[in-house]
Amino acid sequence: MTDYLIKGATLSDDRTTDILIGGGVVKALGSNLSEVAATEIDASGLLALPGLVDLHTHLREPGFEGSETVLTGSRAAAKGGFTAVNAMANSSPVADTAGVVEQVQALGDRAGYVTVRPIGAVSQGLAGTHLSEIGAMATSRARVRVFSDDGSCVADPLLMRRALEYIKGFGGVLAQHAQEPRLTIGAQMNEGELSATLGLAGWPAVAEEAIIARDVLLAHHVGARLHVCHVSTAGSVEVIRWAKSRGFDVTAEVTPHHLLLTEDLVSTYDARYKVNPPLRRSEDVEALRAALADGTIDIVATDHAPHTAEAKSCEWDNAANGMVGLESALSVVQKTMVDTGLLGWQDVERVLSLKPAAIGRVEGQGQVIGVGSPAEITLYDRSVTRSFDVGDLAGKSINSPYLERELPGRVEATFHGGYATVLGGRLVDESLVAEHALAVASR
Amino acid sequence: MVNAGDGTHEHPTQALLDAFTMRRRLHGLASRGQDLDGVRVLIVGDILHSRVARSNAWLLKTLGAEVAFVAPPTLIPNGVAAFGVDVHYDLDEALAAVRPDVVMMLRIQQERMNAAFFPNGREYARSWGLSAERFRGLGEKTLVMHPGPMNRGLEISDEAADSPQSTVLEQVTNGVAVRMAVLYLTLAAANQGAL
Numbered sequence: 001m002t003d004y005l006i007k008g009a010t011l012s013d014d015r016t017t018d019i020l021i022g023g024g025v026v027k028a029l030g031s032n033l034s035e036v037a038a039t040e041i042d043a044s045g046l047l048a049l050p051g052l053v054d055l056h057t058h059l060r061e062p063g064f065e066g067s068e069t070v071l072t073g074s075r076a077a078a079k080g081g082f083t084a085v086n087a088m089a090n091s092s093p094v095a096d097t098a099g100v101v102e103q104v105q106a107l108g109d110r111a112g113y114v115t116v117r118p119i120g121a122v123s124q125g126l127a128g129t130h131l132s133e134i135g136a137m138a139t140s141r142a143r144v145r146v147f148s149d150d151g152s153c154v155a156d157p158l159l160m161r162r163a164l165e166y167i168k169g170f171g172g173v174l175a176q177h178a179q180e181p182r183l184t185i186g187a188q189m190n191e192g193e194l195s196a197t198l199g200l201a202g203w204p205a206v207a208e209e210a211i212i213a214r215d216v217l218l219a220h221h222v223g224a225r226l227h228v229c230h231v232s233t234a235g236s237v238e239v240i241r242w243a244k245s246r247g248f249d250v251t252a253e254v255t256p257h258h259l260l261l262t263e264d265l266v267s268t269y270d271a272r273y274k275v276n277p278p279l280r281r282s283e284d285v286e287a288l289r290a291a292l293a294d295g296t297i298d299i300v301a302t303d304h305a306p307h308t309a310e311a312k313s314c315e316w317d318n319a320a321n322g323m324v325g326l327e328s329a330l331s332v333v334q335k336t337m338v339d340t341g342l343l344g345w346q347d348v349e350r351v352l353s354l355k356p357a358a359i360g361r362v363e364g365q366g367q368v369i370g371v372g373s374p375a376e377i378t379l380y381d382r383s384v385t386r387s388f389d390v391g392d393l394a395g396k397s398i399n400s401p402y403l404e405r406e407l408p409g410r411v412e413a414t415f416h417g418g419y420a421t422v423l424g425g426r427l428v429d430e431s432l433v434a435e436h437a438l439a440v441a442s443r
Numbered sequence: 444m445v446n447a448g449d450g451t452h453e454h455p456t457q458a459l460l461d462a463f464t465m466r467r468r469l470h471g472l473a474s475r476g477q478d479l480d481g482v483r484v485l486i487v488g489d490i491l492h493s494r495v496a497r498s499n500a501w502l503l504k505t506l507g508a509e510v511a512f513v514a515p516p517t518l519i520p521n522g523v524a525a526f527g528v529d530v531h532y533d534l535d536e537a538l539a540a541v542r543p544d545v546v547m548m549l550r551i552q553q554e555r556m557n558a559a560f561f562p563n564g565r566e567y568a569r570s571w572g573l574s575a576e577r578f579r580g581l582g583e584k585t586l587v588m589h590p591g592p593m594n595r596g597l598e599i600s601d602e603a604a605d606s607p608q609s610t611v612l613e614q615v616t617n618g619v620a621v622r623m624a625v626l627y628l629t630l631a632a633a634n635q636g637a638l
Contacts, residue, residue: 124562131562135570162559165516169532222521 001419001439003027003038009048009379011369012345019048021375024418024440029371041423043379046412049349051083051114051376053356053365054326055175055253056150056229056301059085059116061107062100063092068306068396070104071430073326074113076304076395078421080326081378081411084115084357084365085304089126090151096121096132098140105142111430112437113421117362120144122163122174126152129159131166138170145361148175150229153211155181160215164224173251173359175227176215178236179277183207188317190263190278198267200316203278205233212236216243216250227359228252230303232277234287241296251359253301254288256325256332261285261401271312271319272401275305292351293342299356302329306397324400327393331407334382339408375418382409394427445629451492457590458498460621462506464610465545467617468586480507485541487534487571488549488598491518491560495590496549500526508545513537514571517560534571538580546581547588548573548599568597578603586610 003022010016018033019026054077060068068076070087077085087104089095095104101118108116120137124130126149137144147167154160154176167174184207189195191202212228216239219226228240231252243250257275262282265273273279291297305322312319325332333352337343343351349368357366367373386392388402414422419436421428448454465482466474484503490496490512503510504527511529512519523530531537538546551567561567568574573587578600581587587609593599604611 129559131559133562133566135562135566139570159559162517166561169516222516224516 001436003035004041004415004420005033005035005038006041006043006048006377006379009043009046011048012349019369019377021377021415021418024375024443026369026371026373026375029369041379041413045383046379046381047345048369049081049345049378049380050353050367050369050373051365051378051414051416052081052330052352053084053360053362054082054302054304054329055086055146055227055299055356055360057085057087057304057326058090058306058322059087059104060306061091062103066308067311070107070116071111072394072396073304073306074108074111074116075427075430076324076326076393078113078414078416079392079394079411079427080328081330081380081414082114082326083376083378083414083416084117084362085326086117086119086146086360086362088150089119089121089148094121094125095119096124096126098133098136098142101137101142101144102140109437109441110434112416112433114416115362115365117146117360118142118144119146119148119150119175122147122149122154122167123159128152128154128156131159131163134166134172135170138172145172146175146227147172148177148229150175150177153177153179153181155211157214157218161218161222164219164226165222168222168224171361173225173227175229176211177229178208178211178215180207180211183210187278188274189266190280192263192281194263194266200266205235205280208233208277209235209239212239216240216248219250220246220248225249226251230255230258230277230301231288231291231297232258232280232284234284237287237291237296241291244296251298252296253299254292254297255303256300256329256336257323257401258288259285259292259300259336260332265401269316271314271316272323272399272403274316274319274321275323276321289336289340289342292337299351299359300329300333301356302326304395306395307399308397312399322399324393324395324397326395328388328400328402328407330380330411331388331409332402334409335407375415377415378411379413380409381412384408384410386410445625448494450494452494453498454494455498455502456618456622456625457495458502459625460614460618461499461547461588461590462502463621464588464614464617465586467613468610469544478506479503482508482545483541483543484508484510484545484547485513485537485543486510486547486549487513487573489518489551489555490514490523490549491520492552492555493549499547500528504528511537511541511543515561534577538577542582543585544582545586545588546573550590550592551594551598564597572597573599573603575600575602578606581608584608588614591615
């Protein structure tokens with residue numbers, strides 16, 4: 001396997017440097033580096049970021065391979081500049097036993113495009129009644145550290161309490177999908193004037209905010225760590241800001257789509273815009289951007305949720321919730337946060353790599369590029385603007401809300417474990433990537 | 444009045460018989476007048492619902508022992524700091540850190556199994572049970588105690604329960620003597636007007 005010499009890249013702190021990677025690590029930084037044996041990559045004008053880490057990905061395998069597989073989702077991730085993803089547990093069978101999480105991890109290792117870290121279910125079958133085998137998953141070969149019933153809320157307050165306590169014993173974090181189920185029965189979109197006009201069942205902000213308020217208090221009471229998934233409302237931001245001001249051990253994520261899109265899109269009845277939690281008002285979008293900028297919200301996570309064409313090309317009420325987001329995440333963050341002056345590139349590095357790796361305890365990821373840091377690197381061209389289209393997607397599903405939208409930036413190359421998964425903006429062939437992954441594993 | 448064990452609060456005579464059993468084992472015939480100075484005791488399991496654990500924590504500490512708890516966090520009471528003991532969540536780490544002279548296993552009651560304190564008995568046994576393998580890792584003189592009745596295969600393995608290091612049957616025998624003594628001191632001593 002070749003070493004790579006990345007020439008003239010710009011780091012997040014604006015320094016320009018060559019980067020020599022080999023043996024799975026950054027071997028050297030500096031200007032005018034040379035190494036005859038290395039493959040040279042011209043990175044002048046490109047931004048070099050530590051590989052992106054997604055804390056919230058749906059890979060759909062096992063069970064829903066029609067929408068995505070571990071392999072295809074890994075390819076989508078690499079295309080978007082990610083080097084690690086955390087795979088949600090709502091597969092079929094549910095990832096609630098050591099066997100399933102070990103299988104997902106093994107499929108990810110074999111595919112080799114990214115580090116795949118399985119998330120374990122909090123409750124058996126995501127049913128919200130009995131704890132799943134959290135200890136068995138934590139001590140399995142997959143060493144699960146993030147537990148979530150995402151797709152469903154851990155609604156029963158007693159089970160939530162016990163889950164927070166039990167997971168604490170294994171050094172893990174509970175990632176809550178905050179949605180009071182009784183307040184959102186049949187919900188189709190954000191509850192407000194537009195849902196009133198369209199006559200669609202509303203998903204009220206309070207259904208999210210009430211659960212977050214309960215959970216931050218519970219987590220503090222039992223001394224456990226809580227992560228809040230896909231925060232979508234201005235009120236939720238206020239609750240989290242309050243919890244953090246009290247010193248509670250709480251982190252939160254926002255999705256790219258909640259930073260950009262608003263509920264107005266629902267009036268198109270285009271089911272690509274149907275997502276859970278739903279798109280909200282522009283006031284919410286503004287509050288989420290401000291919260292990400294001031295650190296109230298810690299990270300951006302994609303909630304990449306692939307669905308087959310059939311699940312989306314139908315009437316609104318029957319369409320599935322969810323959007324793919326891995327391939328577009330960095331561009332949307334640039335558009336909403338950097339081009340608006342709310343975040344610098346060091347902040348982007350923090351919210352899309354360093355912090356998600358820290359929250360999920362993802363080893364070998366999320367470290368600032370420096371000599372000895374892992375060779376997990378994304379090269380990004382922030383100067384281009386392009387119309388985002390199907391050709392930019394690399395997963396199995398095309399339910400992206402950004403198709404035919406102008407988005408800034410493009411991932412030019414991704415390096416994972418020292419080998420390339422994306423070069424020249426194109427995915428490296430899957431057999432070559434698998435071969436390199438095998439070589440790294442046996443190193 | 445003597446408390447013979449009230450709910451999940453206290454069980455003083457159990458603590459007395461446990462302390463007596465430890466002193467007998469550790470000091471033999473010379474145990475009279477000896478306390479438990481520096482003896483390391485690890486209490487394992489359902490601390491939350493255990494009157495045995497509560498009474499033992501108070502008495503053993505009074506006698507100079509170093510007491511630690513280990514259990515899943517769901518089975519440790521909120522506010523455990525009131526006991527002033529070390530608390531662990533991982534049994535293997537606790538065994539390594541405490542290097543106990545005494546391991547006291549607590550009974551897991553059947554009704555806890557369906558109340559979401561832990562996923563199921565298999566996971567409990569794997570994580571917090573005194574398996575044969577964990578038992579073999581103990582020091583040769585480490586005592587294994589259990590207030591009974593035992594759930595063999597859940598919180599304790601046969602190998603541990605039936606080993607020479609186990610004090611389970613002595614605890615039962617000593618319980619009779621200790622309770623006789625308590626009754627004697629309570630009734631007879633009161634009549635004499637002095638303890």
